[in-house]
Amino acid sequence: MKQIKKILIPYSLTICIFYFLWKALALALTREVLPHPEDAVGAFILSLATMDFWGHFVASGFRALMAMVIAWVLAFPLGIAMGASRRVDALISPFVFMTYPVPKVVLLPVILMIFGLGDLSKILIISLILGYQVLVAVRDGVRGVHPQYLNSIRSLGANRFQLFLEGYIPAALPHGFTALRLNSGVSIAVLFFVESFATLTGLGYLIMDAWGRMDFDQMFVGILGMSLLGVVLNESANILEKIVCPWFLQQRK
Amino acid sequence: MLKISNVSKGFNGKLVLEDLSLELEPDETIVILGPSGCGKTTLLNMISGMEKPDAGHIEFNELTVDSPSTQIAFILQDFGLLPWKTVLNNVALGLKIKGVAKKERTEIARRQLKDLGLQGREKDYPPVLSGGEKQRVAIARAYASDPKLLLMDEPFSSLDAITRENLQDTLLSTWKTTSVPYLLVTHSVEEAVFLGKRILLLSGSPSRITGVFLNEDFGRPDFRQTDAYFRLIRTIRKQMGESW
Ligand SMILES: Nc1ncnc2c1ncn2[C@@H]1O[C@H](COP(=O)(O)OP(=O)(O)OP(=O)(O)O)[C@@H](O)[C@H]1O
Ligand SMILES: [Mg+2]
Numbered sequence: 001m002k003q004i005k006k007i008l009i010p011y012s013l014t015i016c017i018f019y020f021l022w023k024a025l026a027l028a029l030t031r032e033v034l035p036h037p038e039d040a041v042g043a044f045i046l047s048l049a050t051m052d053f054w055g056h057f058v059a060s061g062f063r064a065l066m067a068m069v070i071a072w073v074l075a076f077p078l079g080i081a082m083g084a085s086r087r088v089d090a091l092i093s094p095f096v097f098m099t100y101p102v103p104k105v106v107l108l109p110v111i112l113m114i115f116g117l118g119d120l121s122k123i124l125i126i127s128l129i130l131g132y133q134v135l136v137a138v139r140d141g142v143r144g145v146h147p148q149y150l151n152s153i154r155s156l157g158a159n160r161f162q163l164f165l166e167g168y169i170p171a172a173l174p175h176g177f178t179a180l181r182l183n184s185g186v187s188i189a190v191l192f193f194v195e196s197f198a199t200l201t202g203l204g205y206l207i208m209d210a211w212g213r214m215d216f217d218q219m220f221v222g223i224l225g226m227s228l229l230g231v232v233l234n235e236s237a238n239i240l241e242k243i244v245c246p247w248f249l250q251q252r253k
Numbered sequence: 254m255l256k257i258s259n260v261s262k263g264f265n266g267k268l269v270l271e272d273l274s275l276e277l278e279p280d281e282t283i284v285i286l287g288p289s290g291c292g293k294t295t296l297l298n299m300i301s302g303m304e305k306p307d308a309g310h311i312e313f314n315e316l317t318v319d320s321p322s323t324q325i326a327f328i329l330q331d332f333g334l335l336p337w338k339t340v341l342n343n344v345a346l347g348l349k350i351k352g353v354a355k356k357e358r359t360e361i362a363r364r365q366l367k368d369l370g371l372q373g374r375e376k377d378y379p380p381v382l383s384g385g386e387k388q389r390v391a392i393a394r395a396y397a398s399d400p401k402l403l404l405m406d407e408p409f410s411s412l413d414a415i416t417r418e419n420l421q422d423t424l425l426s427t428w429k430t431t432s433v434p435y436l437l438v439t440h441s442v443e444e445a446v447f448l449g450k451r452i453l454l455l456s457g458s459p460s461r462i463t464g465v466f467l468n469e470d471f472g473r474p475d476f477r478q479t480d481a482y483f484r485l486i487r488t489i490r491k492q493m494g495e496s497w
Contacts, residue, residue: 152333155301156347156398157323166346170337247337247378 007235033216040220047221057225059201063119064191064233067126068180074127075134076176082135083142084168096135104129105190117198125194126187133179133186141175142168174248177241184233188226203229254279254434255300255402260309261459262295268459269295273309275453275462277402282428282471283436284449286489291460293438294330297404300436301327313402323351326400328391330407334379340366340390341375347398358397365393369423385416392424396431403435410440418477421447425472442493446485447477454492464492 022037035043047053082089082096108125115121145167153167195204207222242249255277262270269292277283287293298304300311302321311318313325321327326347334343341362342349348358366372369389379387388408395403408424409417421444428435439445445452450471454464466489470481 148329148331148333149335151303152327152329152335153346153350154303155321155327155329155333156350157321158350162350166335166338166350170335173337245337247339247380250378250381 011231035216035220039217040224043217044221044224047218047225053206053221053225056201056203056206056222057229060191060195060203060226060229061232063123063195063202064126064184064187064229067123067130067187067191068184068233068237070123070127071130071134072176072180075131076138076172079135079138079176080142080164080168080172082139083145083172084164089139093139096132100132100136104132105193108194119199122191122194122199126190129190130180130183130187133183134176137175137179138172142172145171170245174241174245177237177245181234181237181241184237185230188230188233192226254314255436256310256312257300258310258312260296260299260306260311262292262299262304262307263459271459271461273460273462277434277436279434280432281434282448282450283434283453284445284451285436285438285453285455286440286442286445286493287438287455287460289440291455291457293455294406296455297327297406297436297438301325301404303327323347323398324401326395326398326403328395328403328405328408331411334387334390334394336378336380338378339375340371340377340379340382343379343390344394344397347394351398362393362397365397366390368427369393384412385420388412388420389423392420392427396427396433400433403433405435405437407439408437409444417444424448429472442486442489446482446489452485452489454489456493464489 019037022034026034026036078092082092104125107128108121111121111125111128115124149171150163150167153163158166191202192204192207195202196208199205203222203225206225207219210216210218210222255275257273257275260270260273261268273296275283285293285296295304299306300313300318302318302325305319318325335346338346341359344362344365345358348361349355353361363372363375366375369392371386371389371393374382374386374390379390382390391408395405409420412420424435425448437444437448439448446468449466450468452464452466452468453462454466455461456463466485468485470476470479470485473479473481476482
C-alpha cells in the first residue's frame with residue numbers, strides 16, 4: 001500500500017502540472033495543430049478499448065522487453081567477468097572503451113543489412129545501446145567492491161564459483177539494474193526511431209502514420225501510448241530491482 | 254595444534270615479517286600486540302591460508318595450510334559482513350559454502366545469534382546494525398561453522414569502552430564453554446592482558462617476536478580488578494617502551 005502511494009503521488013502531481021502547461025499551449029496555438037489535452041486524453045482512453053491500440057502497444061513492448069533481456073543476458077555476465085578478472089578486462093576493455101563514444105544508432109544500417117528489416121534488427125540495435133551501459137556500469141561496480149567482502153567470503157573456504165555467487169554477482173546487481181532503469185528512456189527513443197520505417201506495427205508506426213494523415217488525435221494516442229510504455233518499463237525495472245536487491249531498500253531508510 | 258615455523262613474508266621486495274616461529278596449544282589463547290603496519294594482518298592472512306609465506310611453513314593439526322578452510326574461522330578487521338545478505342544469511346554463509354542443507358544451517362545460525370543476544374535481528378542487513386551488533390554477528394558467523402581455531406584481527410577496536418568490555422566478556426565466556434582456541438591481534442594492552450593466556454609482542458622492521466608474556470591469572474573471575482592484571486599491563490607497557 002505504502003509502495004503504491006509512493007508511486008502514485010509523484011505521478012499524479014506530474015500529470016497535473018503537465019496538463020496545465022499543455023492546456024496553456026493549446027490555447028496559445030489557436031490553430032488545430034495541438035489538440036486540447038482533454039481531447040487527446042479522451043481519444044487515448046477510447047483507444048484503450050480497441051484491439052488496434054493494444055496490438056501496437058504489445059508489439060512495441062515486446063521489442064523493448066526483448067532488447068532489455070538480450071542486453072542483460074549478454075552484458076551482465078561479461079561485465080562481471082571484466083570486473084573480476086584483470087586478464088579478461090585487459091583483453092576486452094580497450095575494445096569497449098574505444099567504441100564507447102560511437103553513437104550506436106549510426107550502426108543501424110549495418111545491422112539492417114546483416115539481420116534484415118524485421119523485428120530482429122530493431123531489437124538488436126536497442127540491445128546494443130543498452131548493453132553498453134549495463135556492461136560499463138557492472139564492470140565498474142564489480143571493480144569497486146571492497147576487497148574485504150571478497151576476503152571474508154574466501155576466508156570461509158569458498159571456491160571461485162561460490163565467490164561469484166555470494167560476492168561478485170550480488171555486488172553487481174544494483175549497478176546493472178540502475179543502468180537498465182536510467183536507460184529505459186533511451187531505449188524508448190530508439191524504439192520510436194526504428195518503428196518509423198519498414199513496419200506496420202508498434203506505437204512508433206502509429207505516431208508516424210497518424211502524423212502523415214494529419215490525424216492529430218490519433219498521433220497523440222501514439223505519443224501517450226509510448227509515454228505509458230516508458231513508465232511501465234521504468235517501473236518494472238524499479239520493482240524488479242527491489243525484489244532482487246532487497247538490501248538496498250533497508251539501506252536507504 | 255597450530256605450528257608456525259620460520260615464516261618470512263615481504264611485499265614488493267620489502268620484508269615485513271622475518272623468521273617467525275610460534276606454536277599454539279589446543280587449550281590456549283594467544284594475543285599478538287604490535288604497532289600499526291608491523292604485519293599482524295599479514296600473519297593472520299597466512300595462518301588462514303589466504304596468503305602464502307615467502308619462506309617457512311605453517312601447519313594446522315599436522316596438515317600444511319595452503320588454502321582457506323572451514324576449520325579456521327577468521328574475523329576480519331572491519332568485520333567483513335556482506336551488506337547484501339541478511340544477518341541470518343551472513344551467519345549461515347560459512348555453512349552454506351560447506352554444503353550444509355538450508356534447513357540445518359538456518360537452525361544453527363538462529364541458535365548462534367540467540368547465544369549472542371541477537372534474536373529478532375535475523376532479517377536486518379548489516380549496514381543498519383551498530384558497531385557492536387555487527388561485531389557480534391561476525392563472532393556468531395565464526396562459531397557457526399564449528400571451527401577448530403578462531404583468528405581475530407582487531408575485532409573490537411572501533412567500539413566504545415563499555416561495548417568493548419562487554420564483547421571481551423562474551424568472547425571469554427564463549428571460549429570457556431566451547432574451548433575453541435583463538436589467536437587475536439590488537440593494539441590495546443588491556444585487551445591483550447584480559448584475553449590472552451599468552452601475549453606476544455611483534456615489532457621491528459622487519460618484524461620479529463620481541464616479547465613473550467605468560468598470563469597465569471588469565472580467565473579468573475573479576476580479573477580486570479585484580480593486582481595481577483595491572484601488574485602485567487605495566488610490565489608489557491615497560492617492555493613496549495623499550496622495544497618499539
Ligand atoms: N597485499 C599487499 N601488498 C603490498 N603491501 C602490503 C600488502 N599487505 C600488506 N602490505 C604491507 O605490509 C605491511 C604490514 O601490513 P599489515 O596489514 O599486516 O599491518 P598490520 O600490522 O595489520 O597493521 P594495522 O595494525 O594498521 O592493521 C604494511 O607496510 C603494508 O603496507
Ligand atoms: Mg591490520
